[in-house]
Amino acid sequence: MKLLNQSIKYLSVSILAIVTVWAVIFYFNMLNEIKSSIDEGLENYKRIIIQNAEKDSTILTKKYFDESFFTIQKIDKQQALSVKDKYLDTILYMQDADDEAPEPEPVRMLITAFELNNEYYELKVANSMVEEDDLMKELLYDIIWLYISLIISIIFINNLVLKKLWKPFYDLLNQLKKYRLGKSPTLPTVKTKTKEFNDLQTAVNTLLLHTIEAYEQQKQFIGNASHELQTPLAIVTNKLELLIEEGNLQNKQAENIGEIMSIIERLVRLNKSLLLLSKIENKQFLDNQSVLFNEVVQKNISDFEEIAHFKNVNLSFIETAKLSVQMDSSLANVIISNLLKNAIFHNVSNGSVSVEISDNLIKVSNTSNSQKLDGNLIFNRFYKTNSNAKGTGLGLAIVKAIADLYSFKVSYSFDNTLHSFQIEFSPE
Amino acid sequence: MKILVIEDEPQLLSNIKESLEKEKFLVETASDYHSALDKILIYEYDCILLDIMLPNGSGLNILAELKKEDKSENVIIISAKDSLDDKLKGLELGADDYLTKPFHLAELNARVKAVLRRQRLEGKNTIELGNILLDLTERSFLVNNQSIPLNRKEFDILNYFLLNKNRLVTKSALAEHVWGDNSDNADNYDFVYYQIKNLRKKLQSSKAEIEIESIYGIGYKLVAL
Numbered sequence: 001m002k003l004l005n006q007s008i009k010y011l012s013v014s015i016l017a018i019v020t021v022w023a024v025i026f027y028f029n030m031l032n033e034i035k036s037s038i039d040e041g042l043e044n045y046k047r048i049i050i051q052n053a054e055k056d057s058t059i060l061t062k063k064y065f066d067e068s069f070f071t072i073q074k075i076d077k078q079q080a081l082s083v084k085d086k087y088l089d090t091i092l093y094m095q096d097a098d099d100e101a102p103e104p105e106p107v108r109m110l111i112t113a114f115e116l117n118n119e120y121y122e123l124k125v126a127n128s129m130v131e132e133d134d135l136m137k138e139l140l141y142d143i144i145w146l147y148i149s150l151i152i153s154i155i156f157i158n159n160l161v162l163k164k165l166w167k168p169f170y171d172l173l174n175q176l177k178k179y180r181l182g183k184s185p186t187l188p189t190v191k192t193k194t195k196e197f198n199d200l201q202t203a204v205n206t207l208l209l210h211t212i213e214a215y216e217q218q219k220q221f222i223g224n225a226s227h228e229l230q231t232p233l234a235i236v237t238n239k240l241e242l243l244i245e246e247g248n249l250q251n252k253q254a255e256n257i258g259e260i261m262s263i264i265e266r267l268v269r270l271n272k273s274l275l276l277l278s279k280i281e282n283k284q285f286l287d288n289q290s291v292l293f294n295e296v297v298q299k300n301i302s303d304f305e306e307i308a309h310f311k312n313v314n315l316s317f318i319e320t321a322k323l324s325v326q327m328d329s330s331l332a333n334v335i336i337s338n339l340l341k342n343a344i345f346h347n348v349s350n351g352s353v354s355v356e357i358s359d360n361l362i363k364v365s366n367t368s369n370s371q372k373l374d375g376n377l378i379f380n381r382f383y384k385t386n387s388n389a390k391g392t393g394l395g396l397a398i399v400k401a402i403a404d405l406y407s408f409k410v411s412y413s414f415d416n417t418l419h420s421f422q423i424e425f426s427p428e
Numbered sequence: 429m430k431i432l433v434i435e436d437e438p439q440l441l442s443n444i445k446e447s448l449e450k451e452k453f454l455v456e457t458a459s460d461y462h463s464a465l466d467k468i469l470i471y472e473y474d475c476i477l478l479d480i481m482l483p484n485g486s487g488l489n490i491l492a493e494l495k496k497e498d499k500s501e502n503v504i505i506i507s508a509k510d511s512l513d514d515k516l517k518g519l520e521l522g523a524d525d526y527l528t529k530p531f532h533l534a535e536l537n538a539r540v541k542a543v544l545r546r547q548r549l550e551g552k553n554t555i556e557l558g559n560i561l562l563d564l565t566e567r568s569f570l571v572n573n574q575s576i577p578l579n580r581k582e583f584d585i586l587n588y589f590l591l592n593k594n595r596l597v598t599k600s601a602l603a604e605h606v607w608g609d610n611s612d613n614a615d616n617y618d619f620v621y622y623q624i625k626n627l628r629k630k631l632q633s634s635k636a637e638i639e640i641e642s643i644y645g646i647g648y649k650l651v652a653l
Contacts, residue, residue, distance in 0.1 A: 227508055227509065228508075230508035230528075230529040230530055231437050231440060231508055231529055231530075233529070233530040234440055234508075234529040234530030234531060235437065235439045235440050235443060237530050237531075237532065238440070238443035238444070238447070238530075238532075238533050239439070239443060241447075241532065241533045241534070241596060241598060241601075242443060242446055242447065242533070244596055244598075244643065244644065244646055244647070245450070245595065245596045249644065251644065254644030254645070254646060255644070255645070257644075257646065258644060258645060258646040261598065261600070261646060262600070265600045268530055303607075306579065306580070306581055306619075307616070307619050310618075310619050310622055311619075
């Protein structure tokens with residue numbers, strides 16, 4: 001849920017509570033105010049009735065509530081003296097203009113007593129009151145309206161003000177989403193006067209700088225470690241070569257030395273591949289020029305021709321266009337030779353390898369015994385389908401690293417018995 | 429033939445020295461920048477093997493120094509850095525070749541001899557041994573003046589063996605030399621074996637006075653009969 005909506009959620013719940021409590025208090029205050037104002041009216045009414053009764057004695061016999069809301073009843077002195085003005089809420093049956101039959105209506109009634117010509121009378125004056133349920137209904141509607149308009153205004157204000165206030169935050173967030181370690185040249189920055197956002201930006205950038213540093217160090221480390229291994233590897237290789245040349249070896253010893261040499265060969269290859277990978281990632285190949293892939297493929301095919309023939313694999317090359325790409329020519333060569341090498345070595349006798357070049361892609365397909373490979377894993381470093389594979393497990397990782405360096409798209413597909421690796425070049 | 433090896437790693441230095449002495453070269457050594465500079469300025473060498481990363485200075489400065497003194501020694505750079513920049517800079521400063529560590533002794537041998545031969549080249553670029561002749565310009569192989577057809581790889585292999593006459597050439601050195609960087613698959617060894625088998629047949633049937641011997645199944649050696 002977005003922050004904006006979260007705040008609206010909490011605001012609407014709390015405003016609902018506040019408005020409800022306020023409505024209850026308001027209702028009772030209102031009711032009290034109405035009653036005291038009616039009571040004043042009744043008091044006034046009483047005085048007028050008594051004045052009128054002095055002039056017109058017929059009033060004194062009015063025993064029922066009808067069109068004028070009062071009754072007068074004669075009482076004895078004793079009773080009259082004990083009467084105090086009393087206001088009460090009660091019900092009278094009355095017929096309003098819109099009623100068909102008399103209906104109980106809430107009224108406010110004043111019960112009092114007065115003396116006229118030594119006679120004592122009890123006077124009841126009534127005034128119709130607002131119906132409480134009507135009042136409540138009205139109030140409820142008003143409150144609902146108030147609530148809705150409050151919420152609408154809050155949403156409106158939130159959208160307008162908060163969006164504006166939070167803009168730097170969302171800007172920073174978007175920049176962070178797009179940020180790629182080792183690729184993005186600049187740190188995410190936003191201009192804002194809000195302290196919190198400035199703090200956030202500083203904290204994020206400090207963290208990023210640490211990460212970049214660690215990343216660079218890790219890259220450097222692989223490169224340096226591989227470098228440092230070159231000389232010791234040279235020493236052992238040459239020492240063993242000299243040892244064999246000495247002669248005087250028993251066959252068993254020679255066999256062991258041969259095995260050690262092939263292990264060292266593997267180390268050397270692994271180290272060279274790691275070094276290459278690290279150089280690609282450190283962008284040490286930037287001798288970009290226009291490379292004609294048709295020529296690169298042609299050259300590699302002629303290099304591999306004999307071994308393909310030896311392995312009984314047929315090489316074919318289909319060109320439907322001239323494909324020229326801006327890149328380092330030695331890396332172009334690495335891509336093609338790695339793909340071709342894989343295609344030839346993971347093949348079957350009487351199998352085939354075909355290279356296709358069209359407008360913006362190169363596709364290398366080969367026959368093989370193996371099942372579909374996992375397209376997500378094969379480009380990973382040291383991924384091998386079987387543990388006794390003789391390769392370094394870095395060939396495709398190198399292809400991927402080069403492709404990433406230049407933003408080419410590499411993909412793998414499997415169709416029937418044909419494994420295909422495809423490199424798509426972004427159209428220039 | 430006098431060769432100076434400039435290398436700061438003593439073990440590697442002694443390996444190289446030992447290997448070159450087997451080829452009857454006179455080998456002198458230097459293991460830091462200053463002693464190397466002293467030697468090149470005083471003496472004349474036929475070939476200098478130069479490590480770029482030296483204590484107290486860069487091998488590239490030694491190259492520059494040689495150029496300044498107008499000395500036309502053959503220089504082969506030996507470096508742990510397979511960097512195109514260094515390679516180009518080195519070759520620009522007058523180096524003749526560039527070899528990346530780790531290398532096979534057979535490869536070093538072949539490079540040194542190739543450099544030395546280029547210097548003495550007098551119009552013809554051929555290797556002769558007994559009744560055979562390998563013409564590098566024409567890429568032809570003659571036994572008793574009879575042309576024997578070789579395929580590209582067989583020619584390269586024979587050339588490599590002739591540069592390493594009487595020396596061990598391991599299968600991997602051979603694969604790497606003939607295949608370059610593509611040699612990172614052990615399947616290549618079968619292919620190397622297959623090529624050598626064919627080459628041997630051709631040598632035998634043409635009665636060439638050379639033979640390729642197997643050594644413990646690790647490598648081969650070309651010997652004159």
